[in-house]
Amino acid sequence: MDDLEFRRKVFADPKHLDDEIKQAAQADASKKRFVDEMQNLESKLERAMKVDVPDDLASRIILRQSLDQHKSEQKRKMTWYMATAASVAFAIGIGFSQMSQDPEFTNINQLAMQHVYDDAMYHASLDLDVPLTEVNAKLAGYGAELTDSIGHIYSANYCQMQAIRALHLVIDGKQGQVNIFVMPKTDVELDWQHIADEKMQGKASRLQGVDVIYIAPKQEDMQQVQSHLENKLKWRI
Amino acid sequence: MKLFSRNKSDKVSVLSDMREKQRQYEALVSAYHKDLYRYAYWLIQDQHIAEDVVQETFLRAWKSLDSLVDAKAAKSWLITILRRENARRFERKQFDMSEYDEPNILDKSTDIEDDTEQYWLNRQINKLPLEYREPLVLQVVAGFSGDEIAGLLDLNKNTVMTRLFRARNMLKEALDNNPTLERSANG
Known part of the structure; x- marks a missing residue:
């Protein structure tokens, strides 16, 4: 083993010297001194490298x-x-x-009837005697107009039935007040069947430009009410 | 409903598995945290980042403890995790900082300033290029053999031995060229 090889091996791993290195060191004082020196350096190196580890x-x-x-x-x-x-x-x-x-209101007539019941107290004493011109002004919003008088009109107010804005007319019928709801044509899936309870009946009429619901006393002739209005209802172009 | 309800003995065995895993983990921490910290310290050259990386390493080790089959391989397994964690940190760092900051390890270590020679040696080790410093740390601090270091760093053994030789050679030369320390060493 030449000197360079000896040094390389000692330098590479001073703490684990193989027998060949040990024998060479025994045989040569300068090699022995080199090994000692390197092992001394190694101890210093170890001390330096084993830095303090945080206690906790x-x-x-x-x-x-x-x-x-x-x-x-x-x-x-x-x-x-x-x-x-x-x-x-x-x-x-x-x-x-x-x-x-709510199953109660899948029928539009039912909804309108409920509205009438809810507003009954309000309408009972309400008589605004609405002139035809005012009714027509309000109907214009629905693209409709009345060509002739439909008799006494107690009130003509907008009302909201769920998502539908309707014009609520209260007129005279043969058996009492008739409530008419004029609404824009709706494509909402609803039941339009004629309904009735012990006091009132409800019927829908799906016209060309609007949908109309009539809520009238049970004894009222709905056919008559319907034609009474619809014969005078015209469409604005 | 066997699927959804464990019977009592199952529960007990799950609990004891958990306890066993915890015990194994704590043993691992107590046996290797010092070596890992020192390795991280010399690798990263910052005490605080070194500590963070060691924390991350052990946390990751906990999560994949089941993959550690051979207890004898635990230390190199941990070192491998740590190297990966450090590489990940470095990737992040490249986005965070435009310039590489100088190692600030020396200013923070107050305990080694007392010992002039050790302080000086510490500086010299830090000056070694990483490719020489890393195998040296693995050998001196963690006690790995040349073969093991070769495996960890994915190098062949001859390259590792050459780097170890060069590392010590550089330190020896620095020491020989420092008259102050030579005097104290001889005296």
């Missing part, structure tokens, strides 16, 4: 892990909670949407 590092590592584990467990739980909450909310949502499609 180990416990902080374990703390971090347990916090992380706790957090991920929480997250797992949260996910479960959220999923549960979402399903509950979904179920409630379905419940509500079914409720809002």
Whole structure:
């Protein structure tokens, strides 16, 4: 083993010298001195490299892990909670949407009749004797007009029936007041069937430009009421 | 409903598995955190970042503890995780900073300033290029053999031995050229 090879091996790993190196060092005083010198340097190197480790590092590592584990467990739980909450909310949502499609009001006549019942007290004492011109001004918004008088008009007010803005006319019938709702044509899926209860009846008439609902006393001749209005109803172009 | 309900003995065994994993993990931390910290310290040259990286390393080790089959390979497994964590940090850093900041390790270490020679040696080690410094740390601090270092750094053994030789050679030359320290060493 030449000197360079000897030095390379000692330099590369001074603490683990193989037998060949040890024998060479035994045989040669200068090689022995070199090995000693390098092992001395190695001890210094070890001391320098074994820098102080923060005292509580180990416990902080374990703390971090347990916090992380706790957090991920929480997250797992949260996910479960959220999923549960979402399903509950979904179920409630379905419940509500079914409720809002209140079976009572799938029939438009029913809805109008309810409106009439709700406003009964209000209309009972209301007589504005609305002139035809005012009614026509309001009907213009629906593209319609009355060519002739339809008799006494107690009131002509806009009202809101769910999403539909209707003109609510109260006129005289043979058996009492007749409520007429003039509405823009709607494509909402509704039941337009004629209905009746012990006091009133409701009938819808789907005309060219508007939909009209009549709510009249039960004994009222609906056919007559209908033609009474519809014969005088014309469309503005 | 076997699928959804565990019987009592299952629960107990799951708990004891968890406890066993925790015990294994704590043993790993206590056995290797010092070597890992020192390796990170010399690799990164910043105490605080070194500590963060060690924390990240152990956290990752915890998450994939099941993949550690051979307990004897634990240290090199951890070193590999740490190297990867450090590489990841460096990728992030390149987005964060436009210029590479100087190692600030020396100003923060107060304990080694007392010992002039050690302080000086510390500086010399830090001056070594990373490719020489890293195998040296793995050998001196972590006690890995040339073969093991070759495996960790994905180099052949001869290259590792050459780098170890050059690292010590540079330190020896620096030491020989420093008259102050030579005197103290001889005296």
